[in-house]
Amino acid sequence: MTTLTDPSSVDPALINPRAVRLVEAFKNxxxxMRDEEGLTFDDLNAVTDLLQRIQTATGAPLALVAMPLYSxxxxxxxxGYTPSEDVNSPTYLPGSPHIDNPGTLPMRPDEPGTPLIVSGRVLDGHGQPLAGAKLDIYHAANNGNYSGLYDDGVAKYNLRGHLFTDADGRCTFTTITxxxxxxxxxxAVDxxxxxVAALGRSLYRPAHIHYEVHHSDLITPWRGEIYFKGDPIIPVDFVGGTLAPPALQADTLLHxxxxxxxxxxxxxxxxxxxxDFVLKTRTSPDTIAPKAGPA
Known part of the structure; x- marks a missing residue:
């Protein structure tokens, strides 16, 4: 144990003004919430206790368990641009295999589910194509599991892959819906x-496909999830009822x-x-008029 000559002494070089400011803002x-919404100490205890029990049951980091509160x-x-998440998904795995464009995500020969052909473009704020953009693509299997995260006998990169857009910014791949x-x-947590019901939410997450889009002209890489129009779970999403705005919902058709x-x-x-992704590049305008739907 370290013994300080003066226990009241704090090294000024270790003080982080931003941390001090953020903690004070959080307490404020x-x-x-205490004064305006009736927040009590018991409320805080109830939330932290439930989060701790979920963390124990899942083995996930506590920060991940709390994501429905802040994501x-x-x-x-x-x-006007396609909304992007500013946090990394805990289900992402680097190093996914390259697939052709058009191509097919790696999957088992008997992969359960309805086949899905996905197409679209990656555009800048002027509506011009971003050729050679790298798209990392992945999603859960029919049982809700993401490959590589569980010891379930499924190949590490099942339903995971990356491709590059063509000269017109287009990409097409086949997977399972x-x-x-x-x-x-x-x-299973008591x-x-x-x-969750008290918050007006479901324990389910709506169907979605994860993407990461990288290109040298982008201000920042795009990270997020694309959902399916008409999915009734979107408004009651476990992670957040406004996480999937219309700009992140894709058109789908059954054949x-x-x-x-x-x-x-x-x-x-x-x-x-x-x-279609419409992403901000170094030459894009600050604001664009959002389109009614994919071009």
Missing amino acids: ALAR ELFQGGRD PVAYADPNVT GVVEA EDPEDIAGQGFQGPYRTMQF
């Missing part, structure tokens, strides 16, 4: 169902015509999804 925010705060890149999922470890199915080489109905 809690004080306002919606860190979604930027608006001003994601589905809504809930973490069984979380749902009291979590009631706590059931036998000739169409055979032409694509599938054994049954399949879906298509269209989504």
